[in-house]
Amino acid sequence: MDQLPENVALETEDSFEAVVRAEVYRQILQAIDKLPEACATVFKLSYLNQMDNEQVANTLSISINTVKVQKNRAKKRLQDLLKNIYPLCCLFLP
Numbered sequence: 595m596d597q598l599p600e601n602v603a604l605e606t607e608d609s610f611e612a613v614v615r616a617e618v619y620r621q622i623l624q625a626i627d628k629l630p631e632a633c634a635t636v637f638k639l640s641y642l643n644q645m646d647n648e649q650v651a652n653t654l655s656i657s658i659n660t661v662k663v664q665k666n667r668a669k670k671r672l673q674d675l676l677k678n679i680y681p682l683c684c685l686f687l688p
Contacts, residue, residue, distance in 0.1 A: 618682050625675040629668050636664035637672075 626634055639650045640661070647661045654661075 614682060618679060621679055622672075622676065625672050626668075628675060629671055633664050633668040633671065636661055637668040640665055 626637060629637060635654065636650055639645045639653060640647070645653065647658045647665075650656075650661045651658045
């Protein structure tokens with residue numbers, strides 16, 4: 595009885611993956627909250643609400659170019675804030 599039954603091992607792996615995925619999402623959301631307000635708003639509308647640039651621009655009454663600039667700033671800042679968990683993001687996020 596040195597080994598666990600296969601189904602127990604699979605359940606453990608699934609549980610571990612779920613815990614890691616939840617932690618990665620938690621850290622991503624915390625990083626988004628650390629963005630400057632304008633960047634965070636544009637990022638959330640674009641990626642969490644799945645709006646295109648024109649929809650975001652119309653919603654916020656800003657230009658499409660401003661949306662693009664704010665998205666790029668947000669992505670660069672998030673890249674820096676999340677550099678330590680990037681490998682986990684690659685492994686556990688779809």
